[in-house]
Each structure stands twice: as C-alpha cells, then as structure tokens.
Amino acid sequence: xxxxxxxxxxxxxxxxxxxxxxxxxxxxxxxxxxxxxxxxxxxxxxxxxxxxxxxxxxxxxxxxxxxxxxxxxxxxxxxxxxxxxxxxxxxxxxxxxxxxxxxxxxxxxxxxxxxxxxxxxxxxxxxxxxxxxxxxxxxxxxxxxxxxxxxxxxxxxxxxxxxxxxxxxxxxxxxxxxxxxxxxxxxxxxxxxxxxxxxxxxxxxxxxxxxxxxxxxxxxxxxxxxxxxxxxxxxxxxxxxxxxxxxxxxxxxxxxxxxxxxxxxxxxxxxxxxxxxxxxxxxxxxxxxxxxxxxxxxxxxxxxxxxxxxxxxxxxxxxxxx
Amino acid sequence: xxxxxxxxxxxxxxxxxxxxxxxxxxxxxxxxxxxxxxxxxxxxxxxxxxxxxxxxxxxxxxxxxxxxxxxxxxxxxx
Numbered sequence: 254x255x256x257x258x259x260x261x262x263x264x265x266x267x268x269x270x271x272x273x274x275x276x277x278x279x280x281x282x283x284x285x286x287x288x289x290x291x292x293x294x295x296x297x298x299x300x301x302x303x304x305x306x307x308x309x310x311x312x313x314x315x316x317x318x319x320x321x322x323x324x325x326x327x328x329x330x331x332x333x334x335x336x337x338x339x340x341x342x343x344x345x346x347x348x349x350x351x352x353x354x355x356x357x358x359x360x361x362x363x364x365x366x367x368x369x370x371x372x373x374x375x376x377x378x379x380x381x382x383x384x385x386x387x388x389x390x391x392x393x394x395x396x397x398x399x400x401x402x403x404x405x406x407x408x409x410x411x412x413x414x415x416x417x418x419x420x421x422x423x424x425x426x427x428x429x430x431x432x433x434x435x436x437x438x439x440x441x442x443x444x445x446x447x448x449x450x451x452x453x454x455x456x457x458x459x460x461x462x463x464x465x466x467x468x469x470x471x472x473x474x475x476x477x478x479x480x481x482x483x484x485x486x487x488x489x490x491x492x493x494x495x496x497x498x499x500x501x502x503x504x505x506x507x508x509x510x511x512x513x514x515x516x517x518x519x520x521x522x523x524x525x526x527x528x529x530x531x532x533x534x535x536x537x538x539x540x541x542x543x544x545x546x547x548x549x550x551x552x553x554x555x556x557x558x559x560x561x562x563x564x565x566x567x568x569x570x571x572x573x574x575x
Numbered sequence: 576x577x578x579x580x581x582x583x584x585x586x587x588x589x590x591x592x593x594x595x596x597x598x599x600x601x602x603x604x605x606x607x608x609x610x611x612x613x614x615x616x617x618x619x620x621x622x623x624x625x626x627x628x629x630x631x632x633x634x635x636x637x638x639x640x641x642x643x644x645x646x647x648x649x650x651x652x653x
Contacts, residue, residue, distance in 0.1 A: 263615070
C-alpha cells in the first residue's frame with residue numbers, strides 16, 4: 254500500500270487508456286474522459302502511457318502518501334497543495350513519505366488527473382484498470398474512491414520532479430466551446446428547422462453530466478411526422494433499438510441532447526442526430542455545468558483531419574515532455 | 576468571511592422542498608454546520624460553513640446554478 258484516501262472528493266476514480274473491445278457485449282471502453290490530459294500526467298512522472306491515474310471530477314480528494322513519489326496534476330485547473338503549500342499544475346513535483354496532497358476549488362474545466370510515479374496498481378480487469386462504476390468493474394472495488402481506501406502504487410523510480418508541459422501544449426478550458434460533430438445516422442428524422450436549430454442553438458450543460466453522458470439544454474427540436482415502425486417507441490425521438498457509438502448525441506423528446514461518453518450504454522431506442530468527432534471528446538469531458546456549447550457540423554474529411562491534428566498534438570506532447 | 580461552493584451545480588438552501596432552510600441571516604454556524612446542498616451528477620453534496628460566526632447574507636437564490644468557488648453566504652465571524 255502506498256497511498257491513503259483521507260477524503261475521496263466527489264467522484265474520484267482510477268482510469269487509464271480504457272477497455273476497448275467489449276462494447277459489443279455491453280461493456281463500455283471507460284478510461285479517462287480527457288485522454289490528452291491523462292497522458293500528459295503519466296508522461297510528467299515518467300510512467301508508461303497506459304498507467305492508471307486518478308480522475309477527479311469537480312473536486313479534488315485528500316491523499317496521504319506512505320512513500321516518496323513523483324506526482325503530476327493536469328487537466329482541469331484544480332490547484333494542488335502539498336502539506337498546505339501550493340504546487341503547480343502541468344508540472345511534476347516530489348512528495349515525501351507522510352505528505353498530504355489536497356486541492357483548492359476548481360478554477361476551470363471539469364476533470365483533473367493525478368499521476369503518481371509507478372501508477373495506481375489496482376487489478377487489471379479485461380485488459381484495463383479503469384473503473385466502470387455502473388458495472389462494478391475495475392478500479393478500487395469497481396467504484397469511486399471512498400475515505401479509508403488504500404491505493405497500491407506500482408514500483409518505479411519515476412521521472413525526476415520538475416518536468417513541465419510547455420504552455421502551448423496545456424489544455425485550456427473556456428466558458429464557451431465549439432464541439433465538432435458529424436450529423437447522422439438519424440438526423441433525417443428532424444425537420445429542416447429542427448436540424449438547423451440543433452446546429453444554431455447555444456446549448457448549456459446541465460448538472461446531469463457524468464461519465465455516462467452529458468445532458469445539455471437550450472432549444473426544442475422538431476421531428477418529422479411518421480408512423481412509428483414496429484419495435485420503436487411512440488415518441489417521435491424513438492427508433493428501433495440500435496447501437497450507440499461513444500460520442501453519439503441522442504435527443505429524447507427533442508429536448509436536452511445527451512452526448513454519450515466513455516461509460517455509456519451500448520445501445521437503445523433514441524435517435525442519434527449526430528456524433529461528436531473523437532478529436533473533441535476530451536473537450537466534452539472537460540465541460541462543467543453552465544458551460545455553453547455550439548455543435549459545429551464537419552464532414553468525414555474534416556473529422557479525419559481533426560483526428561490527424563490531434564495525433565500530431567499528442568506526438569508534440571510526447572516530444573516535449575520526454 | 577465567505578462560504579464558497581466547493582463545486583459547480585445547483586444550490587439548494589433546504590434539505591427537502593418542505594423543510595426550513597438550513598440557515599437564515601443571523602443563524603449561528605460552526606465549521607461543521609451544513610449550510611446548503613449543491614446538486615451535481617444526481618448527487619447532493621453538503622456544503623459546510625468551514626468557519627464560526629453568524630450568517631450575514633445569502634448571496635445566491637435557491638435553485639440557482641453556482642460555479643466552484645462562488646460565494647454562497649457571507650459570515651460575521653465570532
């Protein structure tokens with residue numbers, strides 16, 4: 254054991270690069286919602302890219318180290334303190350045996366990532382240490398951290414403290430975001446006005462935003478009239494059950510679109526009017542309640558270009574922090 | 576001295592809709608006194624005063640959205 258949880262925070266979970274390959278049997282990929290920041294945290298402390306980190310939502314935990322380590326905090330601007338003294342974000346620092354890591358109030362973003370040299374060494378389940386709380390899988394007992402938990406840390410010397418991510422490669426978290434989407438597969442169910450309203454509206458994130466999905470409010474969308482096909486519910490937003498990709502946007506009742514994230518269910522009976530491109534899913538994960546969002550339509554070429562740009566940025570991060 | 580919200584969400588002054596508010600201006604509080612709830616992700620987080628004194632003002636209307644770090648109450652310290 255190497256780390257004791259004094260206070261768990263609101264929803265702090267062990268996450269890594271995720272558990273792909275089981276969505277067909279209903280087990281979602283899970284993993285850090287902001288993979289870029291999670292990777293940065295691991296690089297800063299000299300961990301392997303797939304080492305497990307802590308994802309802290311809106312609030313930081315209070316942790317006591319029972320051995321020396323190198324630590325880094327990235328993602329949301331959640332200022333760390335070590336023994337009450339401020340520590341930087343996006344920069345690794347040393348902790349000594351007995352040190353207590355705590356956090357100030359969140360300044361921007363939604364999820365901070367804590368990496369510790371050696372990584373959090375919880376059991377690997379289906380190829381990943383990520384917590385999928387709805388399925389009680391992975392992490393610490395398949396759940397968020399609780400006070401009194403003891404977290405094992407893997408053996409590693411880690412990087413020397415003082416590694417830093419250059420300013421240009423640090424994520425920022427504006428109050429308004431533009432999130433790129435590819436429309437479909439069910440946008441034909443919206444009227445022309447409904448489709449336009451979806452792309453024109455300024456959507457505001459509600460408090461119903463967690464690892465499963467992010468629910469927004471801001472407009473009511475009109476659906477085309479139809480006779481419900483056999484197997485579909487009677488609401489105009491219902492379809493015959495279909496698989497849901499991560500990032501897909503369903504709109505129950507034509508109000509409150511929900512962007513599904515990495516702990517989502519694998520299928521269901523709501524239209525998906527579009528899907529957030531993979532390159533922008535980190536930004537969704539860093540959205541906190543009251544953040545406004547516009548969904549911007551891109552085509553497949555645009556989505557692939559964004560994916561290449563993201564891959565370049567990840568490579569730049571690896572180069573800069575190595 | 577201020578009591579700030581530790582997290583973003585919806586601010587509630589009462590434990591349930593039929594209940595009296597946790598505190599009113601003039602109410603004495605201690606560090607552990609629960610003064611409000613903030614709801615986010617279907618969870619209700621109890622906000623504690625974190626200081627001793629009496630509530631001076633309530634800075635946010637019931638059921639309004641608050642950001643992390645936003646002032647919820649001001650306190651006359653004892």
